Amino acid sequence: MESERITLNGGVSSHLGYRRGNNEDNFLMQGQINDNSVPVLELAMELRPTLYQWHCFAVFDGMGGGERGEIASWLAAEAFQQLSASGPLAQVDVDLLAETGFWDANRRIILREDPDMYGTTGTAVFTDGEWFRVYHLGDSRAYLFRMGALYQLTEDQTLANVKIQAGIYAANDPQAVRDSHRLTQYIGCDPTMKAVKPLESRWMRLLRGDRLLLCSDGLYDMCSDREIRECMALCPEPVTASWKLVEMALKNGGVDNITCLVAGRDV
Numbered sequence: 656m657e658s659e660r661i662t663l664n665g666g667v668s669s670h671l672g673y674r675r676g677n678n679e680d681n682f683l684m685q686g687q688i689n690d691n692s693v694p695v696l697e698l699a700m701e702l703r704p705t706l707y708q709w710h711c712f713a714v715f716d717g718m719g720g721g722e723r724g725e726i727a728s729w730l731a732a733e734a735f736q737q738l739s740a741s742g743p744l745a746q747v748d749v750d751l752l753a754e755t756g757f758w759d760a761n762r763r764i765i766l767r768e769d770p771d772m773y774g775t776t777g778t779a780v781f782t783d784g785e786w787f788r789v790y791h792l793g794d795s796r797a798y799l800f801r802m803g804a805l806y807q808l809t810e811d812q813t814l815a816n817v818k819i820q821a822g823i824y825a826a827n828d829p830q831a832v833r834d835s836h837r838l839t840q841y842i843g844c845d846p847t848m849k850a851v852k853p854l855e856s857r858w859m860r861l862l863r864g865d866r867l868l869l870c871s872d873g874l875y876d877m878c879s880d881r882e883i884r885e886c887m888a889l890c891p892e893p894v895t896a897s898w899k900l901v902e903m904a905l906k907n908g909g910v911d912n913i914t915c916l917v918a919g920r921d922v
Contacts, residue, residue, distance in 0.1 A: 663919070664894075664919060665712065665916065666895070667914070667916040668697045671912050672873055678725065680728060680873070680913070683735045684700055684918070689732070711739045711780070714777075714870060714871055715842075727842070728775040731764070735756045738752060738756045754853065761843055761845055765843065774841045774842050776794055778793070782867075788859070791812075791854045791855075792812065792853045795870065796808075796870055799868075800866045800887040801865050802864070805883060812839045813835055816839075840854075866887060868916070870913075874901070886900050896915075896917045901913045
């Protein structure tokens with residue numbers, strides 16, 4: 656069957672930036688996470704999905720600006736790492752698996768009972784190489800690069816977006832900038848551990864040549880959509896694209912941790 660011939664290639668690069676003392680970002684790719692919160696890291700992967708075999712890629716950005724954010728993102732990444740070891744699944748099971756991942760990550764953070772640990776964003780993609788769906792809490796983003804165009808697949812869950820959609824102010828209002836990283840939803844925000852539910856995209860086909868980009872705000876705060884699109888167009892290899900995106904964010908200021916995960920289907 657066609658799905659047995661699909662090959663996925665991916666790469667992830669992470670850098671603490673120029674103004675942070677530690678790397679509060681984390682990720683999941685091919686079952687690997689940044690287990691020791693290494694400040695600068697680059698990984699590549701190749702997968703040949705088989706029928707009903709689902710793979711999870713994810714990016715997490717810890718909140719707080721200190722060591723606790725680093726722990727929160729690691730706890731979430733570890734929860735999804737253990738989840739990704741599940742056996743073969745049908746598409747109908749993936750939604751439950753993804754929701755379980757966000758619930759378990761939230762539970763791990765809440766049970767630490769650390770008043771200085773706020774939580775972490777989480778953006779995850781589940782794919783069998785032919786279909787994919789994005790699950791999302793917070794303001795880490797997922798993009799689809801297809802035939803030279805860049806599409807943002809997630810919506811930032813921030814106070815700024817809530818007020819813009821309510822017509823309280825326009826997107827270019829100075830207050831929108833101040834509210835742009837005040838999260839309304841994130842992993843760790845629900846102490847009842849009963850209401851954690853990520854936003855979900857629709858199911859989408861992953862076409863030959865498509866590439867998915869998951870990133871923390873350290874990338875898109877420093878780089879415009881045009882710059883991201885041009886970099887993706889110039890770098891067809893996912894691992895090269897992931898590092899070039901990080902380099903571009905560093906060149907533009909690098910004020911925050913930067914993590915870029917690129918995964919795509921071979922042409």
